[in-house]
Amino acid sequence: MPSRPMIGYAHVTKSFGALKAVDDVSLDIAEGEFVAVVGGSGSGKTTLLRLANRLIEADGGTITVEGDDVQSVDPVALRRRIGYVFQSGGLFPHLSVADNIGITPKLLGVSAADIATRVDELLELVQLDRAAHRGRLPDALSGGQRQRVGVARALAARPRIVLMDEPFGALDPLTRDALGDDFRELHRKLGLTTVMITHDMTEAILLADRIAVMRSGKLLAQGTPVELSKSSDAYVLELLRTPRRQVERLNALLLKGGAA
Numbered sequence: 001m002p003s004r005p006m007i008g009y010a011h012v013t014k015s016f017g018a019l020k021a022v023d024d025v026s027l028d029i030a031e032g033e034f035v036a037v038v039g040g041s042g043s044g045k046t047t048l049l050r051l052a053n054r055l056i057e058a059d060g061g062t063i064t065v066e067g068d069d070v071q072s073v074d075p076v077a078l079r080r081r082i083g084y085v086f087q088s089g090g091l092f093p094h095l096s097v098a099d100n101i102g103i104t105p106k107l108l109g110v111s112a113a114d115i116a117t118r119v120d121e122l123l124e125l126v127q128l129d130r131a132a133h134r135g136r137l138p139d140a141l142s143g144g145q146r147q148r149v150g151v152a153r154a155l156a157a158r159p160r161i162v163l164m165d166e167p168f169g170a171l172d173p174l175t176r177d178a179l180g181d182d183f184r185e186l187h188r189k190l191g192l193t194t195v196m197i198t199h200d201m202t203e204a205i206l207l208a209d210r211i212a213v214m215r216s217g218k219l220l221a222q223g224t225p226v227e228l229s230k231s232s233d234a235y236v237l238e239l240l241r242t243p244r245r246q247v248e249r250l251n252a253l254l255l256k257g258g259a260a
């Protein structure tokens, strides 16, 4: 781990009333890493993610982004440095695909001609046909296409960090696989640092370099899939058991010709 993480959480806490949503979490994310945050509903994953770009303010501890304490950075400027992909795309329904993607460059004062060029570049990057998609409204897109537009919009201001809140959760398995693979390739090609929330341990293992496991606001474990498989924590092992069981069942069904 380099001395200066791209994102650093040190003893971070956040409560909502009496509930500790994030409880003394310390986690460093290195430049170029792809980290998946896994955990059950309500374990604090979204809160942890949103603390990094100050969509939620921490009660205690320190969070740094590219070495800067986030408290010392203007929240709007901070959010321009960090792409954010929402679960359902989070697109503005009344704006076309091109206007959705171009919204941040527009707020930054980029000229209309440069925005149009950038939108085309981004559509190509996320593998959407420009002519067919530029003018459409989000309602006229499939779930997978909406997520591709969401990714394009998150990348519009050329962030070095991308945060993704269950980006592929609502998609059918084939689309989900394709989008996951495509984003992993974008992450590599653009040299991004990515933090992705997922409920799905299989997806986490397939996409991420490192997995952080949350439970009841605490960071229960972190490590590569192989490191996690050696964890002594019963919950972590249970999470890893599900993909293993699926593989065993599939092998039994497809390779040996019988049901598990």
Ligand SMILES: Nc1ncnc2c1ncn2[C@@H]1O[C@H](COP(=O)(O)OP(=O)(O)OP(=O)(O)O)[C@@H](O)[C@H]1O
Pocket (backbone or CB within 6 Å): 016, 019, 021, 039, 040, 041, 042, 043, 044, 045, 046, 047, 048
């Ligand atoms: N604005 C809020 N006000 C009150 N409680 C909140 C707020 N935001 C989150 N919480 C609570 O904090 C806890 C953690 O929520 P969070 O959304 O971070 O969990 P999560 O792991 O992302 O869950 P999910 O997987 O269901 O999205 C939950 O108990 C949630 O109800």
